[in-house]
Amino acid sequence: MTILPTCTSQSRCFDGTIGFYRHFSDVCRTEMRFSVYLPPQATGATLPIVYWLSGLTCTEENFMIKAGAQQFAAQYGLILVAPDTSPRNLGLPGETETWDFGAGAGFYVDATTDPWNAHYRMYTYVTEELPALMAAFFPGDRQRQGIMGHSMGGHGALICALRNPDRYRSVSAFAPIAAPMGCAWGQKAFRGYLGTDSTAWQAYDASQIVIHSAWNQPILIDQGTADPFLPQGQLLPEVFEQACAQAGKELILRRQEGYDHSYSFIATFIADHLRHHAMALR
Amino acid sequence: MTILPTCTSQSRCFDGTIGFYRHFSDVCRTEMRFSVYLPPQATGATLPIVYWLSGLTCTEENFMIKAGAQQFAAQYGLILVAPDTSPRNLGLPGETETWDFGAGAGFYVDATTDPWNAHYRMYTYVTEELPALMAAFFPGDRQRQGIMGHSMGGHGALICALRNPDRYRSVSAFAPIAAPMGCAWGQKAFRGYLGTDSTAWQAYDASQIVIHSAWNQPILIDQGTADPFLPQGQLLPEVFEQACAQAGKELILRRQEGYDHSYSFIATFIADHLRHHAMALR
Numbered sequence: 001m002t003i004l005p006t007c008t009s010q011s012r013c014f015d016g017t018i019g020f021y022r023h024f025s026d027v028c029r030t031e032m033r034f035s036v037y038l039p040p041q042a043t044g045a046t047l048p049i050v051y052w053l054s055g056l057t058c059t060e061e062n063f064m065i066k067a068g069a070q071q072f073a074a075q076y077g078l079i080l081v082a083p084d085t086s087p088r089n090l091g092l093p094g095e096t097e098t099w100d101f102g103a104g105a106g107f108y109v110d111a112t113t114d115p116w117n118a119h120y121r122m123y124t125y126v127t128e129e130l131p132a133l134m135a136a137f138f139p140g141d142r143q144r145q146g147i148m149g150h151s152m153g154g155h156g157a158l159i160c161a162l163r164n165p166d167r168y169r170s171v172s173a174f175a176p177i178a179a180p181m182g183c184a185w186g187q188k189a190f191r192g193y194l195g196t197d198s199t200a201w202q203a204y205d206a207s208q209i210v211i212h213s214a215w216n217q218p219i220l221i222d223q224g225t226a227d228p229f230l231p232q233g234q235l236l237p238e239v240f241e242q243a244c245a246q247a248g249k250e251l252i253l254r255r256q257e258g259y260d261h262s263y264s265f266i267a268t269f270i271a272d273h274l275r276h277h278a279m280a281l282r
Numbered sequence: 283m284t285i286l287p288t289c290t291s292q293s294r295c296f297d298g299t300i301g302f303y304r305h306f307s308d309v310c311r312t313e314m315r316f317s318v319y320l321p322p323q324a325t326g327a328t329l330p331i332v333y334w335l336s337g338l339t340c341t342e343e344n345f346m347i348k349a350g351a352q353q354f355a356a357q358y359g360l361i362l363v364a365p366d367t368s369p370r371n372l373g374l375p376g377e378t379e380t381w382d383f384g385a386g387a388g389f390y391v392d393a394t395t396d397p398w399n400a401h402y403r404m405y406t407y408v409t410e411e412l413p414a415l416m417a418a419f420f421p422g423d424r425q426r427q428g429i430m431g432h433s434m435g436g437h438g439a440l441i442c443a444l445r446n447p448d449r450y451r452s453v454s455a456f457a458p459i460a461a462p463m464g465c466a467w468g469q470k471a472f473r474g475y476l477g478t479d480s481t482a483w484q485a486y487d488a489s490q491i492v493i494h495s496a497w498n499q500p501i502l503i504d505q506g507t508a509d510p511f512l513p514q515g516q517l518l519p520e521v522f523e524q525a526c527a528q529a530g531k532e533l534i535l536r537r538q539e540g541y542d543h544s545y546s547f548i549a550t551f552i553a554d555h556l557r558h559h560a561m562a563l564r
Contacts, residue, residue, distance in 0.1 A: 011542050013547070068350035267295065268296050
C-alpha cells in the first residue's frame with residue numbers, strides 16, 4: 001500500500017518546480033526523503049525520469065541546490081529525482097559513528113547483515129519503490145528512466161543500470177567508486193552490510209557486473225584529474241575501464257584536467273550528462 | 283598596507299577557478315572572508331568585476347555554490363567576487379543573538395554607534411577595500427565594475443551603485459530590501475548601527491538616495507511574486523519604483539510570477555543579470 005509522499009517545501013525554478021518530500025518507505029521500513037524537479041513540460045503528459053544518486057554524507061538536498069541541473073532538465077523536459085543516501089535516525093549501533101558507513105552511506109545495496117538488513121535496502125528502494133512512487137504520484141514514465149550519480153552515487157547508478165537494462169535506458173556518473181571491492185570505502189561498506197564472504201559483494205561491484213551484464217548503451221563517466229580520492233585508490237576508473245573493454249561495452253570515460261571531486265566539477269559537466277540522458281530517453 | 287589574502291580552498295569550475303579567501307581587513311579591523319571566481323579569460327589581461335552581495339545569514343559561500351553563475355561569468359569573461367555579509371567572531375554584545383542584526387547582517391553600512399563602529403564598516407569594505415584587493419592581487423579592472431545582490435545584499439548593491447556612479451557601471455538586484463527605512467529589518471539595523479536619529483539613515487536607503495543620485499544606467503531588479511517577505515512589507519519594491527519614476531531613473535523591475543526568495547529564484551534569472559552587467563562592462 002503506497003502512501004502519498006508529504007511535500008515539505010516547494011520552490012519555482014526555471015519555470016518548473018523543485019519539491020522536497022518525505023514518506024514512509026515500505027522497503028526501508030522507515031521515513032525516507034527525496035527531492036523532485038518537475039520541468040515546465042509536466043502538464044498532463046508523462047515525462048522521462050533521470051535519477052540522481054548522491055555521494056557519502058549527502059542528503060536529498062545537495063544535488064538540487066548545487067548542481068545547476070534544473071536549467072537543462074527544463075530544456076529537455078526531464079524529471080529529476082534525488083533520494084537521500086540512506087535511512088536515518090533508526091538508533092542502530094554504529095549508525096552515525098563514521099561518515100563512510102551507516103547514515104549518509106547506504107551504498108545502494110540491500111543489506112543482509114543484522115541489524116542493517118531491516119532497513120538499509122537502498123538498492124530495492126531506488127530501483128523499485130522510487131520508480132513506483134514516480135509513476136503513482138508524479139508524471140513519471142517508468143518506461144523512460146535514466147540514472148546517474150556522484151562518487152558512492154556513481155557506483156549506485158552503475159550497478160542499478162548494469163543489473164537492470166530493462167529498467168533504465170541511460171546511465172552516467174561523476175567520479176564513481178567504480179570498483180568498490182578494490183577500495184577501502186567499498187570494502188568497509190560491503191563487509192558491514194553484506195558480511196565477510198566477498199562472493200556476495202560481486203553483485204554490487206560495477207567492474208564485476210559489467211562483464212556479464214546485458215547493458216548495451218554507452219556509459220558516460222567524467223573523472224577529474226585533480227580529484228584527491230583518485231590517487232587514494234578509492235575510485236579506480238581504470239579497473240572499470242578495463243572491465244568494459246573486456247566485456248565489449250561502450251564506455252565514454254573523460255578525464256577532466258584539473259577538476260576535483262566537488263560540485264564545481266559536477267556543475268561544469270552536468271549539461272553534457274543531461275544531454276546524454278535526454279538523447280537516450282526521448 | 284594591504285596584505286595578500288590567504289586562499290583556503292580552490293576548485294576548477296567551467297575552465298576557471300573558484301577560490302575562497304581570508305585576509306585581515308584594514309577597514310573592519312578583523313579577519314574577513316570572500317570568494318572569487320576567475321573565468322578562463324583571466325590569463326594576463328585585466329577583466330571586469332561583478333560584485334555579489336548576499337542576504338541575511340549568508341556567508342561568502344552561498345552565491346558561489348548555489349547560484350549557477352560561473353557558467354555565465356566564464357562565457358562573458360567576468361570576475362565574480364562575493365564577500366561575507368559582516369565581520370564575525372568579535373565577541374561584541376548582541377553580535378550573534380538575532381539573525382537579522384550583527385553577525386551575518388552587516389547591512390552594508392558604516393556603523394557609527396558604539397561598539398559596532400569599530401568593525402562593522404561593510405560599506406567602505408565593499409566599495410573601497412575589496413576593489414583595491416581585486417586590483418592588487420587579482421586581475422580585476424577597477425574601471426569596469428558592476429554590483430548586484432540579493433535581499434539585504436540587493437539593498438547593498440543599490441546603495442553602493444547609486445552613491446558611486448563613478449565606481450560602478452552596472453547594478454542589479456534580486457528581491458532587494460528596496461526601502462529599508464520603511465521596513466522592520468531596515469529600521470532595526472539602522473537603529474542599531476546608525477543610532478536613533480533617522481536623518482542619518484537616508485544615506486543608506488536606496489529609495490532616498492536615488493532621488494538625487496547621478497546614476498544614469500538602467501537598474502535591473504527581479505522580484506518573485508511568491509516571495510513571503512513581499513506581503514510582510516520587508517522589500518517594498520513599489521516604493522523604489524515610485525522613487526525611480528520621480529527621479530527619472532530607468533528601472534527594469536520584473537515581477538516574476540510564482541517565484542520565491544530562494545536561490546531557485548536567483549539561479550533561474552542569474553543569466554539575465556550577468557548579461558545585463560556584461561553589456562555595460564565590455
